[in-house]
Amino acid sequence: MMNLDAKIPAGALEHKWTDYKGHCKLVNPANKRSLEVIVVGTGLAGASAAASLGELGYKVKAFCFQDSARRAHSIAAQGGINAAKNYQNDGDSVFRLFYDTIKGGDYRAREANVHRLAEVSTNIIDQCVAQGVPFARDYGGLLANRSFGGTQVKRTFYAAGQTGQQLLLGAYSALNRQVALGKVEMFERHEMQDVVMIDGKARGIIARNLVTGELERHFGHAVLLCTGGYGNVFYLSTNAMGSNVTAAWKAHKKGAGFGNPCFTQIHPTCIPVSGDHQSKLTLMSESLRNDGRIWVPKKQNDSRKPNDIPEEERDYYLERRYPAFGNLVPRDVASRAAKERCDAGYGVGTTKQAVYLDFRFNLINKYGRAEANKLGIQNPDEATLVNLGKEVVKEEYGNLFDMYHKITNENPYEVPMRIYPAVHYTMGGLWVDYELMTTIPGLYALGEANFSDHGANRLGASALMQGLADGYFVIPYTIGNYLADEIRTKSIPTDHPSFVEAEKQVADRLAKLHGIKGNRSVESFHKELGKIMWDKCGMARNAEGLKQAIADIKALRASFWSDVFIPGDINEFNPELDKANRVADFLELGELMCVDALNREESCGGHFREEHQTEEGEAKRDDEKYSYVAVWEMNGDCNWTLNKEDLKYEIVKPSQRSYK
Amino acid sequence: MEHQNLNLTLKVWRQKNAQDAGHFETYPVSGISTEMSFLEMMDVLNEKLIAEKKEPIAFDHDCREGICGMCSMHINGRAHGPWKGTTTCQLHMRAFNDGDTITVEPWRASAFPVLKDLVVNRSAFDRIQRAGGYVSINTGNAKDANNIPVAKENADLAFAAAACIGCGACVAACKNASAMLFVSAKVSQYALLPQGQPERTTRALNMVAQMDKEGFGSCTNTGACEAECPKEISVMNIARLNREFMNAGFSSND
Numbered sequence: 001m002m003n004l005d006a007k008i009p010a011g012a013l014e015h016k017w018t019d020y021k022g023h024c025k026l027v028n029p030a031n032k033r034s035l036e037v038i039v040v041g042t043g044l045a046g047a048s049a050a051a052s053l054g055e056l057g058y059k060v061k062a063f064c065f066q067d068s069a070r071r072a073h074s075i076a077a078q079g080g081i082n083a084a085k086n087y088q089n090d091g092d093s094v095f096r097l098f099y100d101t102i103k104g105g106d107y108r109a110r111e112a113n114v115h116r117l118a119e120v121s122t123n124i125i126d127q128c129v130a131q132g133v134p135f136a137r138d139y140g141g142l143l144a145n146r147s148f149g150g151t152q153v154k155r156t157f158y159a160a161g162q163t164g165q166q167l168l169l170g171a172y173s174a175l176n177r178q179v180a181l182g183k184v185e186m187f188e189r190h191e192m193q194d195v196v197m198i199d200g201k202a203r204g205i206i207a208r209n210l211v212t213g214e215l216e217r218h219f220g221h222a223v224l225l226c227t228g229g230y231g232n233v234f235y236l237s238t239n240a241m242g243s244n245v246t247a248a249w250k251a252h253k254k255g256a257g258f259g260n261p262c263f264t265q266i267h268p269t270c271i272p273v274s275g276d277h278q279s280k281l282t283l284m285s286e287s288l289r290n291d292g293r294i295w296v297p298k299k300q301n302d303s304r305k306p307n308d309i310p311e312e313e314r315d316y317y318l319e320r321r322y323p324a325f326g327n328l329v330p331r332d333v334a335s336r337a338a339k340e341r342c343d344a345g346y347g348v349g350t351t352k353q354a355v356y357l358d359f360r361f362n363l364i365n366k367y368g369r370a371e372a373n374k375l376g377i378q379n380p381d382e383a384t385l386v387n388l389g390k391e392v393v394k395e396e397y398g399n400l401f402d403m404y405h406k407i408t409n410e411n412p413y414e415v416p417m418r419i420y421p422a423v424h425y426t427m428g429g430l431w432v433d434y435e436l437m438t439t440i441p442g443l444y445a446l447g448e449a450n451f452s453d454h455g456a457n458r459l460g461a462s463a464l465m466q467g468l469a470d471g472y473f474v475i476p477y478t479i480g481n482y483l484a485d486e487i488r489t490k491s492i493p494t495d496h497p498s499f500v501e502a503e504k505q506v507a508d509r510l511a512k513l514h515g516i517k518g519n520r521s522v523e524s525f526h527k528e529l530g531k532i533m534w535d536k537c538g539m540a541r542n543a544e545g546l547k548q549a550i551a552d553i554k555a556l557r558a559s560f561w562s563d564v565f566i567p568g569d570i571n572e573f574n575p576e577l578d579k580a581n582r583v584a585d586f587l588e589l590g591e592l593m594c595v596d597a598l599n600r601e602e603s604c605g606g607h608f609r610e611e612h613q614t615e616e617g618e619a620k621r622d623d624e625k626y627s628y629v630a631v632w633e634m635n636g637d638c639n640w641t642l643n644k645e646d647l648k649y650e651i652v653k654p655s656q657r658s659y660k
Numbered sequence: 661m662e663h664q665n666l667n668l669t670l671k672v673w674r675q676k677n678a679q680d681a682g683h684f685e686t687y688p689v690s691g692i693s694t695e696m697s698f699l700e701m702m703d704v705l706n707e708k709l710i711a712e713k714k715e716p717i718a719f720d721h722d723c724r725e726g727i728c729g730m731c732s733m734h735i736n737g738r739a740h741g742p743w744k745g746t747t748t749c750q751l752h753m754r755a756f757n758d759g760d761t762i763t764v765e766p767w768r769a770s771a772f773p774v775l776k777d778l779v780v781n782r783s784a785f786d787r788i789q790r791a792g793g794y795v796s797i798n799t800g801n802a803k804d805a806n807n808i809p810v811a812k813e814n815a816d817l818a819f820a821a822a823a824c825i826g827c828g829a830c831v832a833a834c835k836n837a838s839a840m841l842f843v844s845a846k847v848s849q850y851a852l853l854p855q856g857q858p859e860r861t862t863r864a865l866n867m868v869a870q871m872d873k874e875g876f877g878s879c880t881n882t883g884a885c886e887a888e889c890p891k892e893i894s895v896m897n898i899a900r901l902n903r904e905f906m907n908a909g910f911s912s913n914d
Contacts, residue, residue: 052799055798055799067783068729068783068826069786070826071723073723076728126803127799130805131797131855132855136819137812141810142806160819162823173789174797176789176793180791242722274663277695277700277703407697409694409754472799473800521707565710568715573775573779
């Protein structure tokens with residue numbers, strides 16, 4: 001059994017983090033210089049951690065598989081970052097941000113971690129502004145805010161639709177400064193292949209230079225995995241093409257527990273799949289649901305053009321089912337409702353796997369009329385209202401409308417957008433304690449790579465907050481508490497037998513993969529896996545489907561290891577080999593996700609088991625039996641045992657979420 | 661939604677590694693939907709090559725939504741192809757006609773050596789950033805964010821400069837392979853903000869010095885960089901960099 005002591009400090013919730021910081025062990029500056037830390041991944045969590053640890057004086061090595069640290073997938077986050085600043089004087093506080101996050105996660109996150117997240121959220125904004133991150137501002141020169149789903153206050157800071165880009169470039173600049181000062185050594189186009197364990201502790205990694213194909217050994221007194229989420233197990237997702245689970249998976253196979261692997265966020269508003277060639281899906285920001293109304297025709301298989309369908313023949317199903325929240329229900333609820341309509345035969349577009357997101361009503365009635373009033377136009381006709389409204393909508397969402405137009409060749413000012421849910425984020429990940437340490441001593445997981453703060457459903461604009469909280473403000477304290485006991489550990493030479501053995505295992509695996517010389521491409525296996533996952537472990541799951549999926553994935557995995565074809569050589573730049581190595585891990589993770597989903601006999605957040613729903617088709621939680629983190633331990637080849645960390649709610653009282 | 665299928669001829673630069681001289685190869689591709697992105701068309705071609713047990717074409721790509729800056733193809737003589745303000749990954753095949761021949765090359769610049777096929781090494785950009793593309797502030801030192809008011813106009817201009825994705829199209833588009841638009845975007849972002857003032861002079865001098873050291877060419881104001889920039893970064897930033905550089909020279913102690 002795993003030791004799942006979360007090491008949550010004693011005391012009142014609001015004092016835990018302050019008390020921890022006041023009592024954790026410290027490392028003196030002279031000792032920091034001889035302590036080495038490895039950071040894998042340079043997104044918000046990795047770049048901010050590497051920079052902050054370098055500033056403190058640790059010897060840091062940072063790794064990314066992209067050609068530059070600046071390209072990590074945090075760059076693509078659109079909407080914003082939450083912080084409990086209460087700059088809008090609208091009643092926000094640390095407690096409210098904490099409460100919204102726990103409730104939004106459908107009561108499956110740890111109270112102490114989430115409260116700490118809310119506490120440091122305000123420091124993040126200060127830090128980023130001091131770095132020169134150009135957040136949006138009002139005319140008075142102060143920071144602007146907007147609102148996001150699941151909250152009643154305006155606490156989201158943003159930089160147009162490119163908030164992730166600006167925050168990452170801020171962290172990248174801090175990282176660059178440390179590289180220039182010689183505190184951080186940067187390894188681009190390097191991918192971690194395994195963790196090196198010595199005497200039960202993480203002591204380094206084996207990395208592959210993706211340009212030359214060479215394997216390298218790197219020692220560290222501690223190793224930080226900041227390697228993002230695993231949404232690409234579904235093949236189609238809003239993730240970048242290279243996003244993968246390999247680093248986390250290798251840690252899992254070396255003994256790190258994997259928490260809640262089945263918790264996946266499916267985002268309701270993405271541009272639908274257009275054909276078999278599709279390589280990725282593009283998000284249309286949640287903010288669009290403020291002004292867009294979602295509908296499908298009332299008639300099944302209606303092939304008329306959307307503008308030819310009269311008002312009375314449209315089903316605004318979210319407004320019908322959820323009159324209180326309407327189009328602004330949370331992501332999991334909106335996604336399931338879209339699927340329900342399409343499955344019932346009401347979907348639109350060529351594939352019938354889409355619903356309309358229609359701006360015309362607000363274009364005319366909200367923006368058009370307001371503009372007409374401002375200009376003093378009496379009894380404007382519809383065409384005038386449309387034209388006036390268009391100008392305002394262009395200012396609000398212009399970029400997104402242009403992107404939609406480029407991809408679909410349809411003008412969303414004229415015809416409704418077609419949208420469908422897509423895989424976006426994974427709440428599950430490596431289990432970590434309060435100090436962000438996995439079940440392996442000296443091995444940490446930060447950001448989306450860990451399971452910790454979002455429960456079963458993440459609220460919008462909270463991913464950026466967590467990545468930077470972990471990297472800038474949590475790990476600099478918690479890692480000292482571990483490394484203080486390592487000051488007598490000299491750097492271990494990489495000719496140590498554990499390094500030699502770990503490298504050999506990696507080399508053998510690559511040689512085995514490359515040597516299969518079968519007949520199918522890596523891509524074809526990945527696509528097939530994605531289809532199994534999407535059909536059986538996607539927005540709705542049931543026991544029968546999950547069992548079938550497990551059998552299908554096992555068979556696919558066997559077929560992969562006997563029939564995959566990888567062109568090129570091992571010791572050269574070989575993107576197909578890189579991809580095969582990642583897909584091999586997805587073929588194991590996919591099974592574990594299904595195992596976890598099968599075990600969790602309840603519906604909560606993004607995890608919807610069809611057997612567990614209310615009469616109205618809503619998610620039905622079972623707090624009695626499932627108020628725990630499912631932490632999976634791998635024993636041998638894809639055999640898992642379940643360990644549980646019980647979730648105790650001392651402050652918040654879990655209740656059924658209702659949006660009617 | 662309404663799409664047609666295209667038959668095309670691709671002329672693609674193939675180069676085994678940095679040492680290889682490289683050459684063009686011609687590939688027919690058929691049944692390309694106008695709904696595909698340019699990179700999805702490349703995926704189709706690569707799958708075909710793999711099925712024939714040939715080596716696929718290596719190219720850089722990651723986010724495929726126009727923001728990571730990783731994709732980098734010179735298409736029919738233009739950085740990121742024919743659409744204005746668009747990265748290769750957001751370029752769609754409806755930009756082309758049935759029967760077209762499309763030439764695809766890597767970025768051409770001595771500071772961006774080819775690693776393989778269409779993949780180049782852009783680490784020179786990282787080294788320029790390390791020469792001064794930051795504000796020297798350690799984590800934990802910051803005062804409340806609203807203690808630093810910034811005029812909205814300056815904030816907006818700083819953001820427009822900071823929108824650079826570091827793809828290198830400006831260098832590829834420039835006949836001199838100059839990196840001035842890239843460098844000026846970062847220098848401008850900080851020059852426009854109060855946070856950037858303490859290091860304003862050293863930043864401009866050091867980043868320009870590193871740029872020269874990397875072997876990028878000089879700027880002769882042709883404006884090709886702005887025309888081809890997928891994020892439409894303005895050449896006004898280059899004018900600002902020139903002012904910053906001159907002022908730094910006057911006030912420098914060296």
